[in-house]
Amino acid sequence: MDRTAKPEALQGLIEKFEDRTARVGILGLGYVGIPLAIAIAREGFPVLGFDILKERTEQINRGESPIKHFSDEDIAEILAAGFEATTEFNRSGECDALIICVPTPLYGSREPDLSFVRATMDVIAPHFRAGQLLSLESTTWPGTTREVLLPYVEGAGRMAGEDFFLVYSPEREDPGNSEFTTRTIPKVAGGLTENCLAAGLALYSAFVDTVVSVSSTEAAELVKLVENIYRAVNIGLANEMKIVADAMALDIFEVIDAAKTKPFGFDAYYPGPGIGGHCIPVDPFYLTWKAREFGIHTRFIELAGEINASMPQYVVDKLVEALNAAGKPLNGARVLVLGVAYKRDMDDMRESPSVLVMERLRDRGADVDYSDPNVPVFPAMRSHRFDLASVELTAENIARYDAVMLLTDHSDFDYELIRRNSAVLVDTRGKFHRDGGVVRA
Ligand SMILES: NC(=O)c1ccc[n+]([C@@H]2O[C@H](COP(=O)([O-])OP(=O)(O)OC[C@H]3O[C@@H](n4cnc5c(N)ncnc54)[C@H](O)[C@@H]3O)[C@@H](O)[C@H]2O)c1
Known part of the structure; x- marks a missing residue:
């Protein structure tokens, strides 16, 4: 034949x-x-x-x-x-x-x-x-x-x-x-x-x-999951390193930027306020579920998921500390969140950690607003509701808030304007990491 x-x-x-x-x-x-x-x-x-x-x-x-x-x-x-x-x-x-x-x-x-x-x-x-x-x-x-x-x-x-x-x-x-x-x-x-x-x-x-x-089709299916699990685990590691560095009064962004000059054996992943989008928070658990059928417990996936999922609370705790140092309680504080899409320069809000941060702030009595050039009006979401529109970033508007939190570092933000006019500035993206007075979170 x-x-x-x-x-x-x-x-x-x-x-x-x-x-x-x-x-x-x-x-x-x-x-x-x-x-x-x-x-x-x-x-x-x-x-x-x-x-x-x-x-x-x-x-x-x-x-x-x-x-x-x-x-x-x-x-x-x-x-x-x-x-x-x-x-x-x-x-x-x-x-x-x-x-x-x-x-x-x-x-x-x-x-x-x-x-x-x-x-x-x-x-x-x-x-x-x-x-x-x-x-x-x-x-x-x-x-x-x-x-x-x-x-x-x-x-x-x-x-x-x-x-x-x-x-x-x-x-x-x-x-x-x-x-x-x-x-x-x-x-x-x-x-x-x-x-x-x-x-x-x-x-x-x-x-x-x-x-x-x-x-096989199975190998191709696993390729995709391995790629995204690799990201989820490395982001989880970066987030854990952020907590350690912060406790030591070190700046994790400075450390990662220096570490990545090593020309081999190190890929830079950065910490943030959590993970979002339709892929990274979701896909790893497709493998966790299937692996169970084979009697395997996917510990890395669970651990990275746990660390990444704890980031919105970590970021809120950093804000509470910073407000406290300024003599203000979170209850009643006016807080402006910068960036509600889960990723820089996108309008996609699926699984966005910014929304989780906003909910935690609201639950604890803060008066929350947001600014996002890509999300003019807070959209209807399956399990989250905010009747808000994006606040225009002017010096006067920024100065009206007790605290400003940078959660998604869109290119369109005027970072100098934000730095100059924020009473308390909490930065989860390392945008202001060399500036004194900014709260690293
Ligand atoms: N967004 C990404 O960056 C990305 C990257 C790689 C892989 N993926 C994967 O690709 C797939 C699609 O993701 P997406 O981000 O494009 O989703 P999406 O929500 O942006 O788009 C899905 C579209 O499918 C439509 N739809 C729903 N049910 C349908 C049906 N029965 N018949 C026809 N259309 C239907 C929806 O109305 C929507 O327009 C997911 O499995 C996702 O994990 C997404």
């Missing part, structure tokens, strides 16, 4: 990827799906975007970007190239490749919530046809593609690797990082079979410069 012979369905699909005629469906038009749709459409592929939110698809079809770091021009460009957003999931049958990038959060019990992935599979599976490639990009536990997706795919005469192709390829998008693009971030892919991987490589290598293949 000729081992290099490819099934006809695979050959046809690869040819469509090579000549850019394959129609690609992106399921979930969020922080991951939008840049992916843009990158694939720019490569000349016809792209169809799916989302359950009608408002979102209508907004995109009007030429408005739903995400701050992509412009309306980016959206207009792909619309002109034929891109369309839709809520009609029966149209998934029109696509040669389907890429799933829907949310994978945790339940309150910290168990994986795969309901969005399952809901997507429920609506697209009835429209599967021979010759399609399905790729899961949502972050998840090792085994998901085989355990959860495969049963939807097989049956009705379809067989993975013969006439239907299934891959897992983790998303490595770093929102707001202008050094890298979808094309220049190497992409990892694992297939359910060799033919599945071949189909995945043909798709991804059309719009990504480097595609790294691994031997």
Whole structure:
């Protein structure tokens, strides 16, 4: 038997990827799906975007970007190239490749919530046809593609690797990082079979410069978790070192900046008011949950989670100390929080530690306001509520507060203005770390 012979369905699909005629469906038009749709459409592929939110698809079809770091021009460009957003999931049958990038959060019990992935599979599976490639990009536990997706795919005469192709390829998008693009971030892919991987490589290598293949979907799933656990653990370590340095009256930012001059064996991670976003606080617990099935307790993950989760309280305690030194109780104090998005120059507030700090301050009687150039009005959140709008940063406004806390160091803040006009300035980001009188937290 000729081992290099490819099934006809695979050959046809690869040819469509090579000549850019394959129609690609992106399921979930969020922080991951939008840049992916843009990158694939720019490569000349016809792209169809799916989302359950009608408002979102209508907004995109009007030429408005739903995400701050992509412009309306980016959206207009792909619309002109034929891109369309839709809520009609029966149209998934029109696509040669389907890429799933829907949310994978945790339940309150910290168990994986795969309901969005399952809901997507429920609506697209009835429209599967021979010759399609399905790729899961949502972050998840090792085994998901085989355990959860495969049963939807097989049956009705379809067989993975013969006439239907299934891959897992983790998303490595770093929102707001202008050094890298979808094309220049190497992409990892694992297939359910060799033919599945071949189909995945043909798709991804059309719009990504480097595609790294691994031997299974499980390996690809674990790659993503290891990357994010590495970050969570190192941030936890940096936060612990901050507490130690502070007790010794040392500045952790000065120490890390000097340590990182070592040209090998040290990667700089920085402390902060906690961890936020859809990934770092969430993904490690996908592995904790799965590892339990193998009788393994993931101690590093738990410990880093514990340290990182204690940071909002640590930061509040530093503020209380500083106010106390100024003869003021927290109860009744006016506090201005700078930065409510979880990350510099972003508008994303998911799991933002700033919100947890604000809640703790409010619970203890402080009068809390915030300023964030990227979040003009405090949005409706599932479990947090503040009826607030961003305070404009003027000298008079800053001076009205008993304390100012820098929680997210956006580039647009005028740091000199903040330093000059704050009565008490608490800095969790090392922005003012060489300035006397600033409270390091
Ligand atoms: N945001 C990041 O930086 C990042 C980076 C790497 C990986 N990831 C992973 O990518 C996945 C998506 O994350 P995101 O940040 O893009 O989420 P997001 O919330 O920004 O976007 C998800 C989109 O999916 C839509 N959606 C929900 N259910 C759907 C369904 N059944 N069918 C179609 N659309 C549906 C939502 O309406 C939303 O528009 C997650 O697994 C996440 O862990 C995210």
